[in-house]
Amino acid sequence: MSKSILMIVGDFAEDYETMVPFQMLDLAGHEVHAVCPEKEAGDTIKTAIHDFEGDQTYTEKPGHNFALNATFEEVDAADYDALCLPGGRAPEYLRLNDRVIEMTRHFFAADKPVAAICHAAQTLAAADVLDGRRCSAYPACAPEVEAAGGTYVDVEMNEAVTDGNLVTAPAWPAHAAWIRQFLDVLGTRIEHAEPVTA
Structure with missing residues (x-):
């Protein structure tokens, strides 16, 4: 059954962590609305590509412009079945928006599925939804997870963690695991048909 998913993004969200889940969730038959505070449907955000090239931290390069398809001020979290939070630099300021925090809390209070990746943990910590x-x-972001009462799980960069309705991962190399586990929590089943032979 198709689900409606709210995705909260902002300028300099991580490129892959925004575009890939948006497209993959759409491919799986779900309706995804991408919104950003102070922006409307049809506006764009700038994204940034975070890469891992052997330095002490990730490098950052310009990404694509990503088009929003819904207006932040018009959406009601209660209308959505699930929440998706990309990482990048956007969460560090999105978490200062009271409505972003209220929306995030709604999904946890209603026990709806939530997928968060990379720096999106900053939003979860600010919303005070990680306790236990x-x-x-x-x-x-491990210190922020732990300061918020959560247990930081150190997994490989291509792995994800499911805790009840919450699916998290360290960064975009985990997309396959992260999206697969999120689809499981959503109750999405992908079946493979036998190849047709002539």
Whole structure:
């Protein structure tokens, strides 16, 4: 059954962590609305590509412009079945928006599925929804997860963690695991048909 998913993004959200889940959830038959505070449907956000090239932290390069398809001020979290939070630099300021925090809390209070990746843990910590939860995130966010009462789970960059309705991962190399586990929590089943032979 198709689900409606709210995705909260902002300028300099991580490129892959925004575009890939948006497209993959759409491919799986779900309706995804991407919104950003102070922006409307049809506006764009700038994204940034975070890469891992052997330095002490990730490098950052310009990404694509990502088009929003819904207006932040018009959406009601109660109308959505699930929440998706990309990482990047956007969460560090999105978490200062009271409505972003209220929306995030709604999904936890209603026990709806939530997928958060990389620095999106900053939004979860600010919303005070991690107490007693297991949560993966970009390693630099581990202190914020733990300060919020969560247990930071240190997994490989291509792995994800599910704790009840919450699916988290450290960064975009985990997309396959993260999206697969989120689809499981959503109750989405993908069946493979036998190939047709002539």
